[in-house]
Structure formats: C-alpha cells, structure tokens
Amino acid sequence: MSNPVYGKKAATSRNGEKLPAAFMLLIIGLILFLVWAPFQAGLFNGLVIDFEKPIYWAVLVGSVLLLVWVAAYFKNIKLENQRDWTAIFVLLIPITYIITLISAASQYFASNMVLIQCLYAFMFIMGLYLLQNKKANRVVETTIIAVGYIIVLFGLFNWLGQGRTVSALVGWFSGTVVKGQYTQAIWIDANGPRLASVFQYPNTYAAFLMAFFFVAVFAITRSKKWYEQAIHAFMLVPMVLSLLLTLSRGGLVFLPVVFIVLLLFLKPAKQILWIVYCLLAGVGTLAIAKPVTDLGQQFHLGKIGDPAKGWLYILAVSLLLSLLAWLIQRFVAPRLEKATSKWTAKKLANLWLPVVSVAAVGVLVALFLGTNLKHVLPGNIGERLENINMQQHSFLERMTFYKDAVKVIKDYPVIGAGGGAWASIYEKYQNNPYTSRQAHSFVMQYLVEVGLLGFIIFMAFLLFIFYKYVRGYMKAGEQDRESYFVYFIIVFSILIHSLMDFNMSYVFIGMIVFLGLAGMAAAMDNRPVTKFTLKSGTIRGLYTSLMVLASLVLIFMSIRFIQASQDILKGRTLMATSSNFQEIKAPLDKALKIRSGHPDGVLNMSVLLKAGFDQTKEDGFYNEEYNLLTNALKKEPFNKNMYNQLIKLYEAKGEFDKAYAVLRDNADRFAWDMSWYEKLIVQSYELGYQKLGQQDVAQKEKYFKTGLDAYQHVVDGVAHLKTLPKGQLQGNPFELTQLMILNAGKMQYMLNEPAKASEILKLGIKDDLTDATNKEIARWYLGALQKAGGSDQAVYDKLIKVDPSEKDSISQLAGLSF
Structure with missing residues (x-):
C-alpha cells in the first residue's frame, strides 16, 4: 500500500516524503475529534435537550472532516475493486434510516439518528482511505489506544476520590462536568458504587474495557521496543481491575468468549503469550482488588478514603507486570517462537490451545461459581458472580425486552419504526411496567428501528x-x-457484547466501531470489480459531488439544530428567572421555527402558553397552544408529555369530553401507566354521571363502559404481574388505587349492578375511615351491599363509629335507582 500524495502544498515527513496539507489536516482533525468525543456524555442517542448539542457538534465536525477528506483524496476515488465499493455500500446504512422517516414513531429521534448514521458512514469512508496509508494507520491506531488508556485512568481517578482533579482537566471542553464533577463517572445503584468512567453506564464501559484489554495484550506481543511493551503491560491490571469495578456480569461472561475467538487468529507462540499475560493480569488484579475496591466504596459512600494508598497498590502491581512483560518479550518470546516452530507448521495448530482454553475457562467458572474461591474477590463482585444464572432478574428482564421488541417488529416489519423508536414506542408493547429507553440488544434495537430491510443491508455490509x-x-x-x-x-x-446491551447507542462507541470496520476493510482480501466499472473521472465527479453535498447539508442542519437547542435552553432558563412573557417566548419561537416538532421546545412553549391562558382566559393563548400541541403530536404520536399537556389545556377550558377522548384513544399506548388509567376511570365516571343527570342513558352507559373496561384492564394487569418469573422485577407500580376502586364501584352501581359494585368496592376497604376517600368507598360499599340484600356488620360498625351520620347516607344510597 503506497502513501497517497495529492495536491501541491505539502508538509515533509521525517524521512523526507512529501505529505499533502489536506492529508495532514485530516489526520490532525481526526485525532482531536477522537480525543474530544468520549468526554461528551451527550454522545448517547437516548437524547434529552441537555445533552443533544454534542451530537450535532460531532456531526458538524465529521462533516467538515469529510470535506477535508475530499480535498485530500479526490484523485484516488475510483470504483475499481471491492474495497472501493464498500465506500458506496456504507451509504445504504444512513439511507435506510432516511427511509424510516416515513413510518417513524418519533420524527425527532428519527432525524437525529439519520445524522448519527451519516456520521458513522463518514467515519468509515474517511478511515477506509486514510488507513491504507501505513503512517496514517499507525497514528490513528496509536491515538485510539491512547484515548482508551486515558479513559481507563480517568475512571480510576474518579473511583479513588480524585474525580474533581481530573474533571477540571476536561471541564473546559466537556459539558458533562457539573459543579466540578464528571456526572455519573461512578454509578450508584442497589449494588453500591459501580465504575462507569466517561460512559455513565458500567456495562458499556465493561465492553470498552474488554476490547482494550485484548488490544493491550496484542500490543505487547507485537511491539519491538521495550518501552512500548512496558506501557501496554502497565495498563493490563488497571483495565482488569476497572472491569471488576463495573460489576458488569455481561463483561465477565463475554470476556472468555472473545478471548477464545481471538486466540484462533494467533499462532501457538502468540497464543501462549496471550494466556500468560491474561493470567498475570488476573493474578495481579486479584492481589489488589479488595483494598482498592474498599477504598473506592468508602469514598463514594461518604467515608474518608486514602487515594494515595489505592494508587500505591495499582502502581506497584502494574510496574511489576511491566517488568515481567519486558523480560518475557526479551528472553522468553524468541525462545518460545523457536520451540513452537514445528508445532506451528502443523495443520490446525492454532486450534489446540483455544480448545484447551474452553475447558480451562469451564473449570474456572465452576470454581468461581461453585466454591469459596469467589471470596477472594471483593464482596459485591463475588455476589454479582454468584448471581449469574438464567433466573436472575437482569437476564429475565432482557428476555422480556427482546420479546417486546419482536412485537414492535411485527407491526413495523419492513422499514421499521424509525431511529430511536424503542424509546418512544416501548410502552405500547411492554409486558410489564419497566422503564427502559433501550432494548438492551443492538440487534433487537436495530430491527425495531429499520426493520428487516435495513437490518439485512447492515448485516450484509458487516x-x-x-x-x-x-x-x-x-x-x-x-x-x-x-x-x-x-x-x-x-x-x-x-x-459481541452489544448482542445483550446497548453499547452502540453511544455515538463514540459507534464512531470507533465504524472506524474499526474501515481498518478491517483497508486490509481485506481485495478483488477487482469489472462488471460495474465506469470511467474514473465520471465516478470521481459523481461520488465527490455527493459527498460534498451531503457534508454541506449536514453542516447546515447541525448548525441550525445547535441554534435551536441553545434557544430552547435559553427559554427554559428564562422561565425560571424572568416574568416577562415576550422575553421568554422569543427564544422558544426561534427554536420552533427551526424544529417545529422538537419535544422539549413544544413542551416548554406549551407550559408558557398555558400559564398565559390560566391568567387571562384569552382564547388566543388557548388556540396557539392547541395548534402547537396537535401539530407536534402528528410528528410525535407517542409523546406522553404532550398528551398530558393537551389534557390539561382541555380541562382548563372546561372541555372535559375532549380530555376524556385523549385519555381513551391513547390508553393502549401507555398500557402500564397507572396514573393514565386512574385519570381515565375518574373522567369516565364524571362524564357519565353528568349524562345520568341529563337522563341520557346511552351516553351514560358509553362513558361507564369505557371506565369499567379501563378498570378491568388494571385488574387483568395486576393478575398478569403475579405470573412473572420469581426472579423478575415488576418495574414501576401498577395496582388498583382507591380512586379507581371508588369510581369503578360507583359506575357499576349506577348501571344497576349492586352486587358487582360491592365486589369492586370491597377491595378498597381500609382500616383508616377518617380519610375522605376511604370513607366514601365504605359508604358506597355498604349501600351497594344493602341494595343487593347483603351486609357487612364489621365495616358498618367502624364507619358509624367514625361518623354516625353515615347511617342515613347508606340508607339513601341503597334506595337510589338509576
């Protein structure tokens, strides 16, 4: 592979070779981009307004770099071989996302994902051509590895209580540093503190650590210089230690799988070295895991820790491993190479050690899970290992996500539900009331977003x-x-790790994966393509024109979207600090002119207009908010917050029938939202009762039927939740509330079904009858029982003791007819 030299202006490399200015600018820009990106928590496609700007900045930078790439590689763009055609093939991926805009569950998320996929395609195209240059390949590879090591050290500094120090180093270019601390570098959940570093999610960090651990092992065995070997060996223990501190079971499960597969690509001498270094790293980590874990936990649970002590453990073991690696590479590796030369020459020689490794991994797993060996690990890590089984809640919940994703795919089989669809649509399909804006599987989430068409194209490319x-x-x-x-x-x-998690939802992870795919394509077995060969000039003109046009469009869109985001944030800030209506409204108006359906912009404007209507009762505010919400809901038909704002608007105007219609028509979209069904049941009773007073029997029965159907939905849902596997968590609360029971019982009673009404109302009988709602339930329960010919003396006595006047009320209820 020869070094491409294009253009007239050039810099001079150390060996005197001329390198074009655009080529050098592209490398420098890519390096800075890779250093900047991981510290932007917004580079995660589960977007909210606070974190969306880094996405647009990343697309802007990537688009500018693509223009630089066009300048550097214009003369080399041809379609002569399979490698060249992959630069065309990759464009089909963002195109599939563009197609999904037709059926998108959320235009906002879908349009953002189009931008992200374009960025990935740009990274692949630039990397494909750039990495064919050996010098550029070394620079980019070194940058990626260096960034990986920086992320590892950044995480450990946070773990040992020095987060403010390292956060100050990145705070000037990272919006994730808030009040001097990188947000959620340490994740706190029911398991205690978990290391997440820049990713804010321990499982994704575990996948990252797994990849870069094996990169480090490979780099030791490949490097010829002692200091390179020492640097890579030095990072082994920090990475294994960090992997344990994530408490990620998935990381520990997939680690041996990836290890065995990678061994298949190595000759026996390198396989032995890999095994040795992995064992040394494991033993070194186990030697310090407990004290370092305890120090971090003490600090993050509010106790005084000693970070210097933790670093002493890490540095001592890491330096020792560096020395051992140098000695092994200097004296053992050459002899090992000679000793295994005959073995290497044999057929299938590289299969023997992987097969043995499978058995060894099986033995280690049995020892750690079935014996007291797990107690050599810190307590919480040992407990997490002990809980690795198919009845554990994390596994069961993932299986539920996947089953629910299949339901979505059945409804959107061909082109999918659009980018980011799962976050918008999962409530309609969920089996139980969990909250998860990610499907926890890249495969399932990709199928949901782009359907079979997009998935087939992506898998064919991959x-x-x-x-x-x-x-x-x-x-x-x-x-x-x-x-x-x-x-x-x-x-x-x-x-591999993304099969059961959402690592690819992190744009930085997606960037390095597509850049990695470009590196693989740059080295692939390449063959000429003669069937579709066109004149070089024609191809160059068409392709570069397309790339330039796409770059310019994305630059324009990114700038506009950044402006809209800034204006929304400004408007939201003014809502908290200003009482001037026009001052607050101005930036929101500007934002909505750019992105009329932006959920945060719409919701903030809706709150502002609602406040104006509440204060003045002027129809102008009502009409403007109504048009805003109804138009936005055409683009965001699953946005619950917008529906709730519309309901509040109708109620403020006294249009309760319209509020009821919104609740009724969208109940299936929020099937496990307890508050939604409570409001629907209450609203059904209120409107039905009004119709009863107007002697409109048909309308009364219509409203009551809706309310009782909603009540039965909750009853059935509660029964379903009891069938969940023992280890699976239910998720959010979902139960019959007192208001549901009271209003359902009233509706059943007013439908002249006192026996059924008493059965419902009995569920709401409480000991505390001083509470107004509890008292009302007891009154209606006793009235319904009396009308049905029954009685409940215990409840009756309690109620009369609290309020003797209830005796007459019960009799009056029992005598009513409807």
Missing part, C-alpha cells in the same frame, strides 16, 4: 467486511496481519 478481512488475514504475512488486527479486536469485542 458480514462482507468480516469475511473479506478474515480471508485476507489468512493469506497475509505476519507483519501485514498485525498492522490492522487492533481494529478487528475492537469491532468484534464491542459487537
């Missing part, structure tokens, strides 16, 4: 690159194999 890379790897010499193997390790490790 499998083609893997097939061609592996084929080329098998044919290549050792030096060529080692030049791009880092990319394979990163891509394979992250994608």
Whole structure:
C-alpha cells in the first residue's frame, strides 16, 4: 500500500516524503475529534435537550472532516475493486434510516439518528482511505489506544476520590462536568458504587474495557521496543481491575468468549503469550482488588478514603507486570517462537490451545461459581458472580425486552419504526411496567428501528467486511496481519457484547466501531470489480459531488439544530428567572421555527402558553397552544408529555369530553401507566354521571363502559404481574388505587349492578375511615351491599363509629335507582 500524495502544498515527513496539507489536516482533525468525543456524555442517542448539542457538534465536525477528506483524496476515488465499493455500500446504512422517516414513531429521534448514521458512514469512508496509508494507520491506531488508556485512568481517578482533579482537566471542553464533577463517572445503584468512567453506564464501559484489554495484550506481543511493551503491560491490571469495578456480569461472561475467538487468529507462540499475560493480569488484579475496591466504596459512600494508598497498590502491581512483560518479550518470546516452530507448521495448530482454553475457562467458572474461591474477590463482585444464572432478574428482564421488541417488529416489519423508536414506542408493547429507553440488544434495537430491510443491508455490509478481512488475514504475512488486527479486536469485542446491551447507542462507541470496520476493510482480501466499472473521472465527479453535498447539508442542519437547542435552553432558563412573557417566548419561537416538532421546545412553549391562558382566559393563548400541541403530536404520536399537556389545556377550558377522548384513544399506548388509567376511570365516571343527570342513558352507559373496561384492564394487569418469573422485577407500580376502586364501584352501581359494585368496592376497604376517600368507598360499599340484600356488620360498625351520620347516607344510597 503506497502513501497517497495529492495536491501541491505539502508538509515533509521525517524521512523526507512529501505529505499533502489536506492529508495532514485530516489526520490532525481526526485525532482531536477522537480525543474530544468520549468526554461528551451527550454522545448517547437516548437524547434529552441537555445533552443533544454534542451530537450535532460531532456531526458538524465529521462533516467538515469529510470535506477535508475530499480535498485530500479526490484523485484516488475510483470504483475499481471491492474495497472501493464498500465506500458506496456504507451509504445504504444512513439511507435506510432516511427511509424510516416515513413510518417513524418519533420524527425527532428519527432525524437525529439519520445524522448519527451519516456520521458513522463518514467515519468509515474517511478511515477506509486514510488507513491504507501505513503512517496514517499507525497514528490513528496509536491515538485510539491512547484515548482508551486515558479513559481507563480517568475512571480510576474518579473511583479513588480524585474525580474533581481530573474533571477540571476536561471541564473546559466537556459539558458533562457539573459543579466540578464528571456526572455519573461512578454509578450508584442497589449494588453500591459501580465504575462507569466517561460512559455513565458500567456495562458499556465493561465492553470498552474488554476490547482494550485484548488490544493491550496484542500490543505487547507485537511491539519491538521495550518501552512500548512496558506501557501496554502497565495498563493490563488497571483495565482488569476497572472491569471488576463495573460489576458488569455481561463483561465477565463475554470476556472468555472473545478471548477464545481471538486466540484462533494467533499462532501457538502468540497464543501462549496471550494466556500468560491474561493470567498475570488476573493474578495481579486479584492481589489488589479488595483494598482498592474498599477504598473506592468508602469514598463514594461518604467515608474518608486514602487515594494515595489505592494508587500505591495499582502502581506497584502494574510496574511489576511491566517488568515481567519486558523480560518475557526479551528472553522468553524468541525462545518460545523457536520451540513452537514445528508445532506451528502443523495443520490446525492454532486450534489446540483455544480448545484447551474452553475447558480451562469451564473449570474456572465452576470454581468461581461453585466454591469459596469467589471470596477472594471483593464482596459485591463475588455476589454479582454468584448471581449469574438464567433466573436472575437482569437476564429475565432482557428476555422480556427482546420479546417486546419482536412485537414492535411485527407491526413495523419492513422499514421499521424509525431511529430511536424503542424509546418512544416501548410502552405500547411492554409486558410489564419497566422503564427502559433501550432494548438492551443492538440487534433487537436495530430491527425495531429499520426493520428487516435495513437490518439485512447492515448485516450484509458487516458480514462482507468480516469475511473479506478474515480471508485476507489468512493469506497475509505476519507483519501485514498485525498492522490492522487492533481494529478487528475492537469491532468484534464491542459487537459481541452489544448482542445483550446497548453499547452502540453511544455515538463514540459507534464512531470507533465504524472506524474499526474501515481498518478491517483497508486490509481485506481485495478483488477487482469489472462488471460495474465506469470511467474514473465520471465516478470521481459523481461520488465527490455527493459527498460534498451531503457534508454541506449536514453542516447546515447541525448548525441550525445547535441554534435551536441553545434557544430552547435559553427559554427554559428564562422561565425560571424572568416574568416577562415576550422575553421568554422569543427564544422558544426561534427554536420552533427551526424544529417545529422538537419535544422539549413544544413542551416548554406549551407550559408558557398555558400559564398565559390560566391568567387571562384569552382564547388566543388557548388556540396557539392547541395548534402547537396537535401539530407536534402528528410528528410525535407517542409523546406522553404532550398528551398530558393537551389534557390539561382541555380541562382548563372546561372541555372535559375532549380530555376524556385523549385519555381513551391513547390508553393502549401507555398500557402500564397507572396514573393514565386512574385519570381515565375518574373522567369516565364524571362524564357519565353528568349524562345520568341529563337522563341520557346511552351516553351514560358509553362513558361507564369505557371506565369499567379501563378498570378491568388494571385488574387483568395486576393478575398478569403475579405470573412473572420469581426472579423478575415488576418495574414501576401498577395496582388498583382507591380512586379507581371508588369510581369503578360507583359506575357499576349506577348501571344497576349492586352486587358487582360491592365486589369492586370491597377491595378498597381500609382500616383508616377518617380519610375522605376511604370513607366514601365504605359508604358506597355498604349501600351497594344493602341494595343487593347483603351486609357487612364489621365495616358498618367502624364507619358509624367514625361518623354516625353515615347511617342515613347508606340508607339513601341503597334506595337510589338509576
């Protein structure tokens, strides 16, 4: 592979070779981009207004870099071989996301995902051409590894209580640093503190650590210089330790799987070295895991810790491992290479150790899970290992997500429900009232978003690159194999872990995966394509025109979206600090002119207009808010907050029948929202009671039927939740409330079904009858019982004791006819 030299202006490399200015600018820009990106928590596609700007900035920077790439590689753009055609193929991925805008559950999320997928395609295209240059490949690879190591050290600094110190270093360019602390670098949940570093989610950090641990092991065995070997070896223990501190069971489960697969790509001498380094890293980590874990837990649980002591443990073991790695590479590795030369020459020689490793991993798993060996680990880590089974709540919940995702796919089979659809639509399909804006599987989430068409295109792209890379790897010499193997390790490790988690929802992770795919494509077994060969000038003109146009469009969109985001944040701030209506409204108006359906912009404007209507009762405010919400809901038909704002607007105007219609027509979209069904039941009773007073029997029965159907939905839901597997958590509360019982009982009574009414109302009988709602339930219960010919003396005595006048009220109720 030769170094491309384009253009007239050029810089001079150390060996005197001329490198074009645009080429150098592209490398520098990409390096800075990779350093900046991981510290932006907003680079996560479960977007909210506070974190969306980094997405748009990333797309803006990526689009600018693509223009630089066009300048650097214009003369090299051809469609002569399979590698060239992958630069065309990758464009089908964002195109599938553009197609899903037709059926998108959320235009906001879908349009954001179009931008993100375009960024990924740009990263692939730039990497495909750039990484064919050996010098550029070394620089980019070194940058990726260095960034990985920085993220690891950043996480440990946070764990040992020095988060403010390292946060100050990145705070000037990261919006994730709030009040001097990087947000959620340490995750606190029921398991205690969990290390998340820059990702704010321990499981994704575990996938990242797994990938870069194997990158470090590979880099030790490949490096010829002692200081490079020492640096990579030094990072092994911090990465294994960090992996344990994430408390990620998925990371520990997938680690041996990835390890065994990667061994298959190595010759026996390298396999032995990999096993040795993994064992050394494991033993070194176990030696310090308890004290370092305890120090971090003490600090994050509010106790005084000693970070210097923690770093002393880490540095001591890491330096020792660096020394051992240097000695092994200096004296053992060459002898091992000679000793295994005959073994290497045998057929299927690289299969023996992986097979043995499978057995060894099985033994280790049995020892850690079935014996007291797990007690060598810190308590919470040992407990997490002990809970790895198919009846554990995390596994059961994931299985539920996947089953629910299949329901979505059945309704949107071909082109999907649009980018980010799961976050918008999952409540309609969920089996129980969990809260999860991610499907916890890249495969399932991708199918939900783009359907079978998009998924087939993506898998064809992915499998083609893997097939061609592996084929080329098998044919290549050792030096060529080692030049791009880092990319394979990163891509394979992250994608395997993503089968059961949402790592690819992090834009930074997506960026390095697509850059890694580009590295694999740059080294793949390449063949000429003659069937579709066109003139180079024609192809160059068409392709570069398309790339330039796409870049300019995305630059324009990104700038506009950044402006809209800033204006919404400004409007929200003014709502808390200003009483001037026009001052608050001005930035929101500007934002909504750019993105009329932006959920946060719409909701903030809706609150402002609602306040104006409440104060003045002027129809102008009502009409403006009504148009705002109804138009936005056409783009965001599953946005519960917008529906709630519309309901409040109707109620403020006294249009309770319209509020009822919103509740009724969208109940199936929020099937496990207890408050939604409570409001629907109450509203059904109120409107039905009004119709009763107007002697409109048909309308009364219509409203009551809706209310009772909603009540039965809750009853059935409560019964269903009792059938969940023992280890599975229910999620949010879902139960019959006192208001549900009271109003359902009243409706049943007013339908002349006193016996059924008493059965419902009995469920709401409480000991505390001083509470107004409890007292009313008891009154209606006793009245219904009396009318049905029954009685409940115990409840009757309690109620009369609290309020003797209830005796007459009960008799009056029992005598009513409807």
